[in-house]
Every structure is written in C-alpha cells, then in structure tokens.
Amino acid sequence: MSQEILNNVRKNLFEIKPYSPGKPISDVKREFGLTDVTKLASNENPLGPSKKAQAAILDAVANVNRYPDGGAVSLKEALSAKSGIPAGQILVGNGSDDLIKLTSETFLHPGDEIVVPSPSFSQYWFGAQLMDAKTVAVPLKSDFEYDLEAMLNAVTDKTKILYLCSPNNPTGTYIREADLQAFLDRVPSRVLVILDEAYNEYVTEGDYAQGIDFLKRGYNVLVMRTFSKMYALAGLRLGYMFGRPEVLDAINRTREPFNVNMLAQVGAVAALDDEEHVEASRTLNRAGYEQLQGGLGALGYETVPTQGNFLIFDTRQDDKELFDALLREGVITRSGTALGIPGYLRVSIGLQEENERFLTAFEKVVSTLAQKV
Structure with missing residues (x-):
C-alpha cells in the first residue's frame, strides 16, 4: 500500500537532497565525548542578539x-x-x-x-x-x-x-x-x-x-x-x-x-x-577577520578577501579529513567539499578566543596529518 502511495509523489522531489546545516554543538559533544565545543560553521553573530x-x-x-x-x-x-x-x-x-x-x-x-x-x-x-x-x-x-x-x-x-x-x-x-x-x-x-x-x-x-x-x-x-x-x-x-x-x-x-x-x-x-549592537558586531567582525587572516598567513595559508562574517582558504589537502580532525579538537567549521569548493575550509569569524582556538587546533591537526604521510 505504501508503495502505491509513493508512486503518486512527484518524481522531481526524489532528486532533492535534504539541506545539511553546520554540525550542531550538541552532536559534536555527544559524538566525541567533549564538554567544550566552539562552533564556527554557520556564519552566526558570536555577540548574540541585541x-x-x-x-x-x-x-x-x-x-x-x-x-x-x-x-x-x-x-x-x-x-x-x-x-x-x-x-x-x-x-x-x-x-x-x-x-x-x-x-x-x-x-x-x-x-x-x-x-x-x-x-x-x-x-x-x-x-x-x-x-x-x-x-x-x-x-x-x-x-x-x-x-x-x-x-x-x-x-x-x-x-x-x-x-x-x-x-x-x-x-x-x-x-x-x-x-x-x-x-x-x-x-x-x-x-x-x-x-x-x-x-x-x-x-x-x-x-x-x-x-x-x-x-x-x-x-x-x-x-x-x-x-x-x-x-x-x-x-x-x-x-x-x-x-x-x-x-x-x-x-x-x-x-x-x-x-x-x-x-x-x-x-x-x-x-x-539598536545601532550600537550593529556597530559593535561590525567592529568585532573586522578585528576577527584580521586575526584569522594573520594567523593563517603565519602558517602559510592565504585567505580569500571577504565582505561577510566568514572566510575561506585553500587548505591544499583533503578538507574533509581536516574538518573531521578539527571536530575531534572541539572546533566545528564547514568542509569546502560540502559547499562546492573541494580543498577549502569555510570558517565563521568568532570571538577573539574562538578564533584563537581554531588557529591553535588547525595548526595541531595539520601537523598531525602531515606526520601520517
């Protein structure tokens, strides 16, 4: 009976793949047994609402x-x-x-x-x-x-x-x-x-x-x-x-x-x-961009100039492997492969301490993955 009902579904709908959002903090905590997770995956405002x-x-x-x-x-x-x-x-x-x-x-x-x-x-x-x-x-x-x-x-x-x-x-x-x-x-x-x-x-x-x-x-x-x-x-x-x-x-x-x-x-x-909140958010964002750009630059990576509250950069390796390794360090980013740009990572700009945590974790996982080669 259920198959007969499914036969009535418009066939084009079966081509749709459900949207895959940034991985939730709760999932990462549960999956890897972590108590502290930083999410830099969904381009959210780290200051929170006004x-x-x-x-x-x-x-x-x-x-x-x-x-x-x-x-x-x-x-x-x-x-x-x-x-x-x-x-x-x-x-x-x-x-x-x-x-x-x-x-x-x-x-x-x-x-x-x-x-x-x-x-x-x-x-x-x-x-x-x-x-x-x-x-x-x-x-x-x-x-x-x-x-x-x-x-x-x-x-x-x-x-x-x-x-x-x-x-x-x-x-x-x-x-x-x-x-x-x-x-x-x-x-x-x-x-x-x-x-x-x-x-x-x-x-x-x-x-x-x-x-x-x-x-x-x-x-x-x-x-x-x-x-x-x-x-x-x-x-x-x-x-x-x-x-x-x-x-x-x-x-x-x-x-x-x-x-x-x-x-x-x-x-x-x-x-x-609340224009003060907007200005504070904008100021934080530009400072965070400079922090991430400088930190990644020091590690030998060049970021694509951005006008958003996120950035991308070429990791020069398997971005999916990097993404998974960062999850184990308690840092959620977005795999470029999932976004149509294989080899890249997208990182939302966070608070100063969140950006620093990402940079530290990224340097660590890149070094670890290099040793496996």
Whole structure:
C-alpha cells in the first residue's frame, strides 16, 4: 500500500537532497565525548542578539497564546523607516529560505530555468527543483569573483529567475555597483533578478552594490535580507524582501497566513533600533577577520578577501579529513567539499578566543596529518 502511495509523489522531489546545516554543538559533544565545543560553521553573530531585542522578546512571551500579526505591520514600518522603501514594497518570511521557496512557487513551472552562480547558496537550487525547474550553474572566476558576462550568456528563453548573492556565500566576494549597473542594463526585462544580501550589514567596501538603490531606480529586482546574521536572530527565522508592489503581491499569494512568529517580529523591530549592537558586531567582525587572516598567513595559508562574517582558504589537502580532525579538537567549521569548493575550509569569524582556538587546533591537526604521510 505504501508503495502505491509513493508512486503518486512527484518524481522531481526524489532528486532533492535534504539541506545539511553546520554540525550542531550538541552532536559534536555527544559524538566525541567533549564538554567544550566552539562552533564556527554557520556564519552566526558570536555577540548574540541585541539586549533590546532580548528584552522585547521576553516582554512578548506572555502573549504567545495569541496569533502573530499576519501582515507584520509594525515590522514592515520599522524596515521602511530604516531603508526608505515603502512598507507596501516589503514582504517578510520564515527566513530567506522561506522567501526563496515562495518566489519559486510563484514564478517557476516545470521545464523553466534559473541561473545561479557556483558555488553559492544551495537553497536557490532547492526552490527550482521543488518546482521541477532546471538550475543552470555558472562557475565563478578563478579568484571567486562573479563572471557576470557568463551569467548573461547563460540566460535563455526558459530563464525565469537569476540569483546574485553579494557578498557571496561561501566565498565572501561581492559585486561592485558599476558592474551590477552594467549587468542589469543587459538582463532581459522578463527575467526576475534576485539580489541575496544576507551579509549586507557587514560590508565595508565603498563600491559595494546596494540592491535597494537599484530597486529605487526602477529595476526589476528583488532584494533579500535577513535578521539571522548581523542581527543575531537566526534561531527565530526571519528574512525579508524588498521588491516592486505587483511582484510582491503575486508572491504573497503563496505565503502561509502566519509565516513569521510573534517573537521574531518584536525582536526584529527592537534589533533595528539598536545601532550600537550593529556597530559593535561590525567592529568585532573586522578585528576577527584580521586575526584569522594573520594567523593563517603565519602558517602559510592565504585567505580569500571577504565582505561577510566568514572566510575561506585553500587548505591544499583533503578538507574533509581536516574538518573531521578539527571536530575531534572541539572546533566545528564547514568542509569546502560540502559547499562546492573541494580543498577549502569555510570558517565563521568568532570571538577573539574562538578564533584563537581554531588557529591553535588547525595548526595541531595539520601537523598531525602531515606526520601520517
């Protein structure tokens, strides 16, 4: 009987491999018998959430017997005040993953195509596969910069969506304003360009392309951002999207009535009002990057310049073996093989002591593995 039911499942769903997140601290402790573990795997903000956000969340806990505001009115108003984008041009979701899924369900039909950079965020592929559409992956250049010309050449009559992640996950590289301007001027108007800016708040380069500037100029773009990174609310799952009203109206028709919970909404509003926390997080991140870059450089490794809260570097050996060895030392990173860049490790930038623990553990495991050769 169960096989007969399974025969009714859409065949394209069997091509989907469940998302593999960074290994949880609890799993590593249990698996290796450790009591102290440092997680530098999921690009989380090591400072934790704003005190203002924590207070707002605690105040709202007593009301969780009530449904959240399905329209997220207060949150949209706060985002509008912060960005200069009208509230009617904002859509919120249960993380960026939710928004990618909703957009895919809205615009993709079987046989359609999306164009994505590679390597980049795997959920773009998931959204396409869910709708039985094809993902056309365009490799980054050798220095991990975007090959925008190649992405333009990959657009066909079947292309419905094109994704650009800037700063890109997992490489940390970004798109410059002049380059994005030239690119958008050549993309067919029927193609929806989605600018994923999850790490936007960490950027320090002055020529970085801000997606909302292009939206304000009338370009047909969707700009995705999140509260999971800089605002340190990853556990509450909250992403948001800026776009043209008619585009968001279509996407909104696929949204569940209460897709963003109450605590996420009140925490996000308070977090937006805490600029000191943002500045402290940004300062910590740049100092941590310099610490990791310097430490790895002293060991003979060159990091790829990053505008995110993470970095990658070529280990020049089996990254999976290094990843496993680091786990045994109580340090969780991300294997490059799992991210589409074999031989590399991705390391989230942590607190000073967390970065130092990684550097010490990395030096140890590299030396140990070298002795086995």
